[in-house]
Amino acid sequence: MAAVIETRGLTKRYGQRLAVAELDLTVEEGTVYGFVGPNGAGKTTTMRMLATLLEPTAGEAWVAGHSVLKDPRAVRKAIGYMPDFFGFYGEMRVEEYLDFFAACYEIPPAVRSRLVDDLLELVELGHRREDYVDSLSRGMKQRLCLARALVHDPYVLILDEPASGLDPRARVEMRELIRELRAMGKTIFVSSHILSEIEEVCTHVGIIEAGRLVVSGPLTEMRRLLQPYRLVRIGLADGRTERAQEWLAGQQGVQEVLTVGGNGDLRVVFSGDDSALAGLLAAMTAAGFAVIRFHEEEENLEGMFLRLTKGVVS
C-alpha cells in the first residue's frame, strides 16, 4: 500500500509554544485514519499544514506524492479539506455555493450542474438546493461542507472534527457518509477529540498529544497493543471476598486483584490466553469458591485513550 499522506519531522512553533513537534505520520491508501487527541494537541495545526494553508516551521510533508511545500497546487488538487468551522456566504443558495467552489476548482461549466446534482444527492440535500445556505440546520451545513470538499473528486479527504457540535442523529449520518466515501475508494484523514466518535469508522488510529504522536497503527493492532492485560470481573455467592483475593493473588497469570464497588466483586488483571483464563475458573471452583460471575471486561478505546494521554495539553 502506498502512503497517501506522509510527514517527516513536521514541526510548527508559535513563538515559544510548540504546537506540532517533529511529527512522522503515514496514512496509507484506502484507509480511514482517525487522528485523535485532546483539544489543543495540534490536530488542526497539522491538518492546516497538510492543506497548504499554514507554513511549517520545519519538516516536510507529502500528499499523494506531492510535496506540500514545493507543489501546493498539486496538493490542493488531490485533497478535499473540511475545516472545523463552517465557511459560508449567507446570501448564496445551496446550489450556487457548490457551483462557485466547483468553478474555483476550474471545473468546466458544462459538467458543473450534473456534478452539483450528484453531490447534493450524496449528502441528501437535493430538496434544499434553492434555499439560502443560512437557512440550513447545523447538520445540513456540515454535510454541505463535506459536499464542497468533494467537488473536485479529490483523492484524499482531510476532515477536521466533522462531527463536532452535531446532534446524535446528525453524527450518525456523518459516520455513514464517511463509510460511503471510504467505499468509493477515498483515503480519509479524520480528526476528533472524542475517540469513540470515530472508532467505528476508522481502520487506523493515531493519538496525538502536546504535538507528539503517542501511538499510531491499525485499530485492531492498537487494541492489542494497548491492552496487554485482560480484565476479569469475578462475583462470589458466599461473600468470602478476602479469602478469594488472597487465593487469586497466588495464581499464575494474575497480576493484580482489586475489589470493585460495594457488592464485593473482584476485578482481576490477568495475562494469558483463553485457555489459561478457563483454567483459572476451573481451579477456582475446584478450590471451593462459589463463583456466580466470571466475565471479561472489555476496555474500550476511550479508556485506553485516557490511560495513554494523561491530560497533558500543550
Place this chain on the structure above:
Amino acid sequence: MKVKGLRWRKPGEFNPVLVKELRGQVRGARAFVMLTVYLGIMTCFTSVVYAAYSKTASTPGSVGAMAYAGKTLFSTVVLLEIALVAFLTPALAAGAISGERERKTYELLRTTLLPARRLVLGKLGAALTYMLLLILVAIPLESLAFVLGGVEAEELLLALVILVVTAFTVAALGLFVSSLTRTTLTATVITYAAVLVMTVGMPLLLGIVTVVGTSVFLPLSSASVPSWFEIVLTYLFYFLLGLNPITAAVLTETALVNDRSVWFMRFSLGYRSLWLPSGWIVYTVFYLVVSVVLVVLTVRRVRRRESQ
C-alpha cells in the same frame, strides 16, 4: 461520483469570484440604495447651483452668463463626484479579503485551485464595476452643462479619467489594507483615514507649506532669473498638487483655459517659462503606478501561507 468528461482545463471562463461578487452586490438592497442616494445628492446639488445661477445672474440669457453657469454646474458635479467616489469605494473594497476571513471562507478559497491573482482581480473588478456604474450614471448630470455651454468634450473626458483613476486607486488601497487586517472594520477605518489624507490632508499641508514657504522664499522669486533651486521647488510643488484629485482637476482646467492644451501648462517663473505636464497626467501616472504596486502586494499577501 466520477463525472464523465470532468477534465482540468485552463481557466478561460469568467472569473468565479467576479461573478459571485457581482451577483451578491445586486442581490441585496444595498447596491440600489447606494445608487439612489448618490444620484439624489448629485441632483440636489445640480439644482441648487442652477437655481443660484438663475437668481443671481444679471443677464440670465446672455451667452457669457450661460457659459459661466455651465462651467460652475460642471465643476460642482465633478468635484462632488470625486468626493463621492473617493468615499464610497472604501465601503466596497475594504471588506474584500477581510470579509472572507470573517465569513471563514478565506481558507476554503485558498485550498481551491483559484490562483491568488484571480481572487484579487475578481474582487477588484467587482468593486470597480460598481464604481464605474456610479460614474456612468452621473454623465447625464454633467452633460447638462453642454446645454448651457462653456464646457467642452475634453473637459468631460478628462474628468472621467480622473474619476476612474480615483476609483481604481481607492479600490486597490482598500483591497491591500483588507488583505492585511483580520476584520473589515479595521480595514475600513484605515482605508478611510488614507483617503482622507489623500483628499483633504495633503492640500491642507500644502497650503501651510505655501504660506510658510512664500514668506521665506519671496525674496528669491522676485529675482528676474530663477535659480535651479526655485525651479526644482516649483516642479516638486506642482507634483504634490497633482497628487490630489481636486487640485489635479483644477490644474487640468487651468491648462485647458490658459494654454488651450490638454497636455501641458505653462508656468512663468521670473523671465523663464516652465512647461509642466497637465494635472491629470501627473495624477493618472502616479496613481496608476501606486495602484498596480498595491495590487501586486495584495496578490503576494494572499498567495503567502499563513504563519499563524
